[in-house]
Amino acid sequence: MARATIDDVAALAGVSMKTVSRVVNKEPNVRATTREKVESAIAELDYRPSQSARSLAANRSYVLGLLYDNPSASYVIDVQSGALASCRRLGYDLLIHPCSHESASIIEEVLSLVRQNRVDGLILTPPLSDMVELVHQLVEAKVPVVRLSPTEDKKICPYVQTNDQQAAYEMTCRLLDLGHTRIGFIAGHPDHKAVVQRFLGYKQALDDRAIALDPALVEQGYNSFDSGSECAERLLALADAPTAIFAGNDDMAAGAIIAAHHRGISMPAELSIAGFDDTPVAHQIYPSLTTVRQPISDMSERAVELLLRSIDGKPKGAEASMDCCILERESTGKAPSV
Amino acid sequence: MARATIDDVAALAGVSMKTVSRVVNKEPNVRATTREKVESAIAELDYRPSQSARSLAANRSYVLGLLYDNPSASYVIDVQSGALASCRRLGYDLLIHPCSHESASIIEEVLSLVRQNRVDGLILTPPLSDMVELVHQLVEAKVPVVRLSPTEDKKICPYVQTNDQQAAYEMTCRLLDLGHTRIGFIAGHPDHKAVVQRFLGYKQALDDRAIALDPALVEQGYNSFDSGSECAERLLALADAPTAIFAGNDDMAAGAIIAAHHRGISMPAELSIAGFDDTPVAHQIYPSLTTVRQPISDMSERAVELLLRSIDGKPKGAEASMDCCILERESTGKAPSV
DNA sequence: AAACAAACTGACAGCGCTGTCATCTCAATT
DNA sequence: AATTGAGATGACAGCGCTGTCAGTTTGTTT
The missing domain is CATH 1.10.260.40 (lambda repressor-like DNA-binding domains)
Structure with missing residues (x-):
């Protein structure tokens, strides 16, 4: 039958x-x-x-595309789960599309998804959402897009952001309040705008407390565990080593913790470490990591709503900002000499 | 235009x-x-x-569904990336569909995906792939399915498996070779067949070396970090505590490591710990974790190939077995008294 | 060179829906 | 009782492809 x-x-x-x-x-x-x-x-x-029949007749696929190029499994899963929640509620499907932001053909690749009627709109996550050229071409091709990134061009397309800078500012203040004055910073990947903003928060906090930023205390990492471990290695080898290290994300912070373990440094007694993101590793390591939790899945859930509104021709320029919160765990404590 | x-x-x-x-x-x-x-x-x-036009005319969606209910982000990401690799190569899209294996309506939910022509076939991952009733209903409804699970009913549908039991056997032997005789085991979720097989491998190794299995050394975990930590707590509180702990997966092993840290036990000098899966946390913790790596993305890549073969009406009953390999890291060493 | 098979190409009818627009219904109004 | 119009419904023409099958060309055989 x-x-x-x-x-x-x-x-x-x-x-x-x-x-x-x-x-x-x-x-x-x-x-x-x-x-x-x-x-x-x-x-x-x-x-x-039949999904295919309605797609053909209505000229929309009832599918959204989620683009990402992020090595963090937990981040991606969180983004997916938020987006899926909205999609299910609104009768859409979600096509995941990992891709390399360094690929020369990425714009072509993404446009092709749309040209084939495979997706009705796209969600861009960092660092893809920070690629000006990509975003512009998509907008120009009239592809509905939502970005999961802080942005200056507020008008160009809807976006959802968190106040990374503010959270990093607060975290730095906490470390200062604990008596740390030499706080190392492991910066994240420069292409990743939200991560860069975390550095700005750190700088601003030092500034507000009238502490000069010592360039020797700032290391350039690349978001990975290994880069965090190498940066921490260098910081800890300093004659006048920092008593606290704030890393731009949890993976790098985890790397820093390992580097400290290998040097036999006890945490938080001799060294405090703070991260950013609250990935699963943050509470699976020893000592558990003080970090900042972002509402990632809430953000992508919201992003899907904005995207559908944009697809249905509702007012553009929509945006949403969400708050982070600091989670204090075992890896931070009073500065040693205090 | x-x-x-x-x-x-x-x-x-x-x-x-x-x-x-x-x-x-x-x-x-x-x-x-x-x-x-x-x-x-x-x-x-x-x-x-146009994707929709060909779907309607050809009566296939050119989309596969990936079903999972697994809390491990890294596992899910690996499965996704393998499946995506095959899909792209073969001109298919992938719809991800996380769901709860405890939901009463899961069968209905999954069948609905197929009935709407949203997907041409399904990939089931553990523990969904171990749900006999679900698999039977899908097969009966003539839905092309591939399971990512070990299986007894070899005929019922194609599957891809790893030799979990063998790998666990080998890992246990290594621990025995290091002089450990009291080896604790933290068992995984009983619904998860592959994880159960790991326990069988452990038992078999003890048996082959004529070491009686001490029931006090076997704790029932549930695959999570927290359950691993609680189980390890109990094992380490034993008067005659084990000198090594083999956990059914990495998350539980990570929990065991934390429990040991909190007791001030040094690893591997006083306690060896081994895991299974090689999730990212395995090399982000201290000491880094000796574990078993499974070719997860290779498995799902293969699964997609089998699934498409089945969709195209090629011979059923296809299967594939893949090998694990042991990664020796810092968390295991000689037994203390040796 | 005729006969035949194999390779190649095209006409056409849908696939199962949605958008458009015309039609119909019926309560509210005059 | 006639008029009106918003609300409710239906007829119909595609959406852009693929499957079927028939027709045409080409190469091979005797």
Whole structure:
């Protein structure tokens, strides 16, 4: 027995195909009694609309694309789960599309997704969302896009951001309050705008407390565990080593903790370490990591809502800001000499 | 300027629509010169076939579904990346579908995906792949399925597995070779068949070396970091505590390491710990974790190939087995008294 | 050179929906 | 009772492809 089509339902309910379509799509202007007839016919035949047929007829795929190029599994999973939550609620599917932001053909690759009618819109996550050229080309091609990034060009497309700079500022202040004056910073990947903002927060806090930024205390990392470990190595080898290290993300902070372990430094007694992101590793290491939690899945959930609004032609320029919160764990404590 | 359709290409190339379709789908029986004409017309018009139109006409979505219910981000990401690699190569898209294996309506939910023509086939990962009822219903509904699980019913549908039992056996032997005789085991979630097999490997190794299995040394965990930490707590509180702990997965092993840290036990000098999976945390903790690496993304890559073969009506009952390898890191060493 | 098979190509009818627009219904108004 | 118009419904033409099958060309055989 073949699957029921919209015609079967229409015949059984004694209405036209179009009315069934109205009911299925929750369109207005259907009499309540008619709606019920149709609904019971749908139930009786166990009818499910064919996704491909509606896509073709309506000229939209009911699929959103999630683009990312991020080595952190937990970040990606969080983004996915938020986006999926919205998608399910709103009747959309989600196509995940990891890709390399360094690939020369990335713009072509992404446009191709849209040109084939595979997706109705795109969510860009860092660092892709920070690629000006990519965003511009997509906007120009009239592809609905939402960015998960802080932004200056507020008008160009909807976006969702967190106040990374503010959170990093607060974290730095906490370390200062604990008596640390020499606080090392392991900076994240320069292409990743949100991570760069964390450095600005650190700088600003030092500035506000009238502590000169010692360039020797700032190391350039690349978001990875290994880079964090190498940077910490250098910081700890300094004659006048820092008593606290603030890393631009948790992976690098975890690397710093390992480097300290290997030097036999006890934490937090001799050294405090703070991270950013609250990835799972943050509470799986010893000592557990003081860090900043971002509402990643809330952000992507919101991003999908903005994206659908944009697809449905609602006002552009929508935006959303969300707050981070600091999680104090075992890895931070009073400065040694205090 | 609207997007080019297959008719535009046909007109420009001076052939019929159908011939363009043949070229696009790489069907045989097209003369080389014709193919070239068509290809250059495609290039000139920058033509991309509409996914929805081909889905409707061909009655397949060119999308596969990946079902999972696994709290480990790194596992999920690995599975995704392998599956995506195959999908891209073979012209398919991948729909990710996290779901709860404890949900009462899961079968309904999954069947609905297929009934709507959203996916042409499904990849089931543990623990969903171990749900006999679910698998049976899908097979009965003639849904192409591949399981990422060890299996007894070899005939029922294609599957890809690893030799978890063998790897756990070997790991246990290594610990025995290091002089450990009291080896604790933290068992994984009983619903997760592959993890259960690891326990069998442990038992078998003890058996082969004529060491009686002490039930006090076996704790029941649930795959999570916290459960591992609690189990280790109990093992280490034993009057006659083990000198080594083998956990059914890395998260639990990481929990065990933290528990040991909190007791001030030094590893590996006083206690060896081994895990299974080689998740990122394995080399981000201190001491870094001796574990077993599974070719997860290779497995899911292979699974997609088997699935497409099954969709295309090729011989059923296909299977694939892949090997694990042991990674010796800092967390294991000689037994203390040796 | 005729006969035949194999390779190649095209005409056409849908696939199962949605958008458009015309039509119909019926309560509210005059 | 006639008029009106918003609300409710339906007829119909595609959306852009693929499958089927018939027709045409080419190469091979005797």
